Amino acid sequence: xxxxxxxLCLLIGFLVLVAIPxxxxxxDADFYMGxxxxxxxxxxxxxxxxxxxxxxxxxxxxxxxxxxxxxxxxAILAFYGITDGFLQFAVAVGAxxxxxxxxxxxxxxxxxxxxxxxxxxxxxxxxFLGISLEEYGGDDGINTDRxxxxxWFDLGDDTNLYYLILFFLVLxxxxxxxxxxSRFGMVIRGSQSNDDRMQAIGFPTFRYKLTMFVxxxxxxxxxxxxxxxxxxxxxxxxxxxxxxxxIMIMVLVGGMGTLFGPVFGAIAYLLFExxxxxxxxxxxxxxxxxxxxxVLFARKGVWGMLPGRERGDD
Amino acid sequence: MTDPxxxxxILKVQGLNKHFGGVVATDNLDFDxxxxxxHAVIGPNGAGKTTFVxxxxxxxxxxxxxxxFDGGEIAGLSAHARSRRGxxxxxxxxSIFKEFTVIExxxxxxxxxxxxxxxxxxxxxxxxxxxxxxxxxxxRVGLGARAExxxxxxxxxxxxxxxxxxxxxxxxKLLLLDEPTAGMGPEDSQSMAAFLRDIKGEYSMLLIEHDMxxxxxxxxxxxxxVYGRAIATGTPEEIRGNDEVRAAxxxxxx
Ligand SMILES: Nc1ncnc2c1ncn2[C@@H]1O[C@H](COP(=O)(O)OP(=O)(O)O)[C@@H](O)[C@H]1O
Ligand SMILES: [Mg+2]
Numbered sequence: 001x002x003x004x005x006x007x008l009c010l011l012i013g014f015l016v017l018v019a020i021p022x023x024x025x026x027x028d029a030d031f032y033m034g035x036x037x038x039x040x041x042x043x044x045x046x047x048x049x050x051x052x053x054x055x056x057x058x059x060x061x062x063x064x065x066x067x068x069x070x071x072x073x074x075a076i077l078a079f080y081g082i083t084d085g086f087l088q089f090a091v092a093v094g095a096x097x098x099x100x101x102x103x104x105x106x107x108x109x110x111x112x113x114x115x116x117x118x119x120x121x122x123x124x125x126x127x128f129l130g131i132s133l134e135e136y137g138g139d140d141g142i143n144t145d146r147x148x149x150x151x152w153f154d155l156g157d158d159t160n161l162y163y164l165i166l167f168f169l170v171l172x173x174x175x176x177x178x179x180x181x182s183r184f185g186m187v188i189r190g191s192q193s194n195d196d197r198m199q200a201i202g203f204p205t206f207r208y209k210l211t212m213f214v215x216x217x218x219x220x221x222x223x224x225x226x227x228x229x230x231x232x233x234x235x236x237x238x239x240x241x242x243x244x245x246x247i248m249i250m251v252l253v254g255g256m257g258t259l260f261g262p263v264f265g266a267i268a269y270l271l272f273e274x275x276x277x278x279x280x281x282x283x284x285x286x287x288x289x290x291x292x293x294x295v296l297f298a299r300k301g302v303w304g305m306l307p308g309r310e311r312g313d314d
Numbered sequence: 315m316t317d318p319x320x321x322x323x324i325l326k327v328q329g330l331n332k333h334f335g336g337v338v339a340t341d342n343l344d345f346d347x348x349x350x351x352x353h354a355v356i357g358p359n360g361a362g363k364t365t366f367v368x369x370x371x372x373x374x375x376x377x378x379x380x381x382x383f384d385g386g387e388i389a390g391l392s393a394h395a396r397s398r399r400g401x402x403x404x405x406x407x408x409s410i411f412k413e414f415t416v417i418e419x420x421x422x423x424x425x426x427x428x429x430x431x432x433x434x435x436x437x438x439x440x441x442x443x444x445x446x447x448x449x450x451x452x453x454r455v456g457l458g459a460r461a462e463x464x465x466x467x468x469x470x471x472x473x474x475x476x477x478x479x480x481x482x483x484x485x486x487k488l489l490l491l492d493e494p495t496a497g498m499g500p501e502d503s504q505s506m507a508a509f510l511r512d513i514k515g516e517y518s519m520l521l522i523e524h525d526m527x528x529x530x531x532x533x534x535x536x537x538x539x540v541y542g543r544a545i546a547t548g549t550p551e552e553i554r555g556n557d558e559v560r561a562a563x564x565x566x567x568x
Contacts, residue, residue: 183425183433183441190422193411200371200409201484202397202426211432 003308010260017166021159030158035274037162039267040169041226046250046262047172048219053248054257055180056212057192061116062103062123063247066096066217068130068239070224075144075234076136085147085155089225096221097214104213108206120241130236141235144228155229165226172219177259188212253294255301264302324349324488324518330379332365339365341542347488347518354521354529357539363522364406367490371403372396384487397426402486404477406493412466416457419465419476420448423483448483455479455509471502489519495528507532
């Protein structure tokens with residue numbers, strides 16, 4: 001069971017997220033609603049990466065691949081005049097799944113540093129592919145419009161988009177929670193703990209890990225779909241290795257192998273970037289040491305610093 | 315046809331070989347286990363006992379040789395496929411899921427043999443189909459009171475018991491036990507030996523064990539391994555009386 005402090009933290013966090021659109025509208029501070037939306041999108045990406053990193057022992061250094069795939073699905077379809085949100089969403093999900101299947105199939109045959117390097121290399125290939133596609137803007141990126149869903153649900157309205165993002169954040173957390181505690185999740189976590197033993201007791205772990213790789217890719221692809229809608233702009237930068245690193249840092253800061261930690265990691269990272277980069281563009285120089293300290297002294301990140309014992313399932 | 319004698323050995327290894335560079339770990343080994351039998355393997359450190367178990371279980375790929383198990387060739391199968399056929403091994407160096415509770419460790423083995431695990435939604439560690447048999451098994455090995463403890467917090471002897479429980483939970487036809495009493499004090503060793511005697515007959519076993527009293531008390535047959543080669547196979551009496559064995563292994567002058 002989660003501690004009271006954690007439950008309280010989640011409750012307050014959720015209420016704040018719900019209250020942000022009316023509050024920012026009342027205060028005429030739309031910028032902060034956009035920032036919060038961005039935080040939630042990266043929270044979704046970080047939660048999905050944690051499924052691999054914190055629960056499956058799969059150190060994917062290429063998670064931006066799916067962020068890019070999901071966002072390009074929106075932009076490229078819009079480029080051809082296909083603005084239907086459901087279709088764009090389906091393509092974003094399908095394309096992310098396919099990319100994750102291919103990358104996972106290759107890198108899951110390797111271990112340790114090789115795994116990291118291959119996920120990194122394959123994602124950089126996607127980045128260069130994005131740059132080379134002149135038709136879709138090349139390295140300049142490409143403008144896109146918001147997806148169209150229903151008459152009564154206009155994504156062009158920032159508040160509607162905000163709540164859609166919040167919905168997907170809650171959904172991805174709920175799905176992750178079910179997953180990691182299911183039989184499937186036991187195989188994934190068991191394989192992180194001791195893959196040889198898993199095979200010895202009869203689990204063909206490869207196919208389960210590959211499935212988890214695809215699920216995580218799809219969830220991150222949805223984050224990409226939302227990001228394209230938020231920024232109305234897609235660029236290969238979304239797939240750059242630096243972006244993969246940022247998502248990984250969010251997981252580390254928030255708490256690897258915790259369900260909610262990555263959400264707080266994403267918020268903390270983007271907040272820090274926002275505040276400190278006002279003072280200096282070399283904000284990484286300040287953030288770097290803080291990160292090192294966190295990794296050294298708080299193995300479960302900021303979430304793990306809250307009272308309450310940490311087990312796989314909270 | 316149900317008579318086990320008519321079925322022949324449950325495990326029949328023929329001409330098994332394994333080299334690590336210049337080291338011969340398994341040297342043209344023939345070996346079998348009859349149904350219900352405990353066939354012990356003894357030999358000095360580095361004789362190739364662990365390698366032999368890993369070859370049978372499928373963690374180490376053999377250079378050549380045949381491994382017939384339960385009527386079929388398994389030499390080409392993966393470790394998990396062999397487990398599904400009914401082979402279970404325990405590890406000389408304890409290999410458990412340290413971050414999980416004791417009962418979850420055992421439930422993992424049960425889950426592995428309860429259909430596929432592409433089940434994404436229902437909570438596993440409250441599923442009676444996994445937890446009930448896991449609890450029963452823990453009671454049987456004497457870890458019932460420790461079920462909810464995180465495995466890394468168990469004493470060494472208890473971890474060794476858990477190691478065996480995880481192997482048993484796969485519902486095996488053949489147990490490959492690699493020094494189940496490794497690192498145990500005399501008291502724990504004795505209770506492990508008593509437990510093995512208790513399950514004797516229920517499972518066929520390949521038992522690696524360095525404590526000679528335990529081996530001679532439990533085994534139906536003993537094979538002596540030296541430099542990967544079986545220098546003798548026989549009943550405990552025959553092995554005791556074998557001059558070559560005494561010279562090579564039991565440390566006595568022939
Ligand atoms: N993975 C390995 N790589 C290289 N040599 C190995 C490996 N595993 C075992 N050996 C060598 O094979 C021989 C047999 O080792 P092992 O099977 O562990 O013996 P035992 O279990 O009888 O003590 C030893 O000489 C050991 O050093
Ligand atoms: Mg050994």
